[in-house]
Amino acid sequence: MNRASLDKRPDEVATMFDDVAPKYDVVNDVLSMGQTRRWRRVVVEAMDVRAGQRVLDLAAGTGTSSEPYADAGIDVIACDFSLGMLKVGKRRRPDINFIAGDATRLPFADNTFDATTISFGLRNVNEPKKALAEMLRVTKPGGKLVIAEFSQPVVPLWRTMYTEYLMRALPAIAVKVSSNPDAYVYLAESIRAWPDQDHLAGWLQESGWEKVTYRNLSGGIVAVHRAHKPAGSSPDGGAAAIAKHTGPVAKLRRNITRPAS
Numbered sequence: 001m002n003r004a005s006l007d008k009r010p011d012e013v014a015t016m017f018d019d020v021a022p023k024y025d026v027v028n029d030v031l032s033m034g035q036t037r038r039w040r041r042v043v044v045e046a047m048d049v050r051a052g053q054r055v056l057d058l059a060a061g062t063g064t065s066s067e068p069y070a071d072a073g074i075d076v077i078a079c080d081f082s083l084g085m086l087k088v089g090k091r092r093r094p095d096i097n098f099i100a101g102d103a104t105r106l107p108f109a110d111n112t113f114d115a116t117t118i119s120f121g122l123r124n125v126n127e128p129k130k131a132l133a134e135m136l137r138v139t140k141p142g143g144k145l146v147i148a149e150f151s152q153p154v155v156p157l158w159r160t161m162y163t164e165y166l167m168r169a170l171p172a173i174a175v176k177v178s179s180n181p182d183a184y185v186y187l188a189e190s191i192r193a194w195p196d197q198d199h200l201a202g203w204l205q206e207s208g209w210e211k212v213t214y215r216n217l218s219g220g221i222v223a224v225h226r227a228h229k230p231a232g233s234s235p236d237g238g239a240a241a242i243a244k245h246t247g248p249v250a251k252l253r254r255n256i257t258r259p260a261s
Contacts, residue, residue: 039148039222043119044068046146046226053114058103059121063089063096070096103131108138119148123194132207142231145209151223152196197223
């Protein structure tokens with residue numbers, strides 16, 4: 001992945017999200033042609049959590065992704081690095097606990113959450129592997145992680161059409177519906193630069209997660225990855241796994257469960 005071409009510091013990305021916060025959810029619905037809500041429902045189903053459990057929702061933005069958990073009586077923390085997003089979310093849902101935080105330095109104790117999730121935000125983290133290790137640290141042994149992220153369409157023709165939409169149609173639509181169209185040019189570029197399904201699965205294994213699986217949605221436009229923290233693992237297991245890993249990602253991929261073709 002060539003992140004250099006995106007050329008934005010973490011503080012610049014945060015400011016960008018602050019700018020688009022007021023209309024963010026509406027614009028997402030327009031740009032995804034209504035698919036965002038379906039993708040988020042799949043994430044909630046994959047989390048499979050119940051009342052009494054604690055959930056960390058990273059890159060939660062305005063809290064749209066956190067609402068299903070709160071509505072089900074689950075203790076959810078909506079965490080994001082954009083204060084603008086958090087302010088919009090807190091006004092709309094004052095019952096949800098919104099906390100500002102950097103995914104690479106989470107402000108939570110070890111083994112705090114029964115499940116952790118991040119939807120459409122990992123690719124905007126400056127050091128995504130470090131974030132995966134942090135998620136492992138704050139998740140309880142045996143707990144789960146669910147990631148929804150834009151990925152690579154599996155059919156070549158569909159992939160070409162999708163790339164054309166990202167780089168041509170999406171910015172043009174954003175000009176009409178967004179307060180900061182340049183932000184959506186950046187987001188389109190970040191999607192195109194993001195690695196495919198197997199690479200992300202390999203990163204999860206490198207970080208110390210196990211039982212890694214993924215499911216393609218909308219032909220691979222989005223992939224939902226699931227993984228578990230090993231029972232009895234040490235709090236710093238993710239960082240240790242990355243530090244010790246020297247083998248090729250291809251070797252790690254042998255244990256990945258892929259969707260049926």
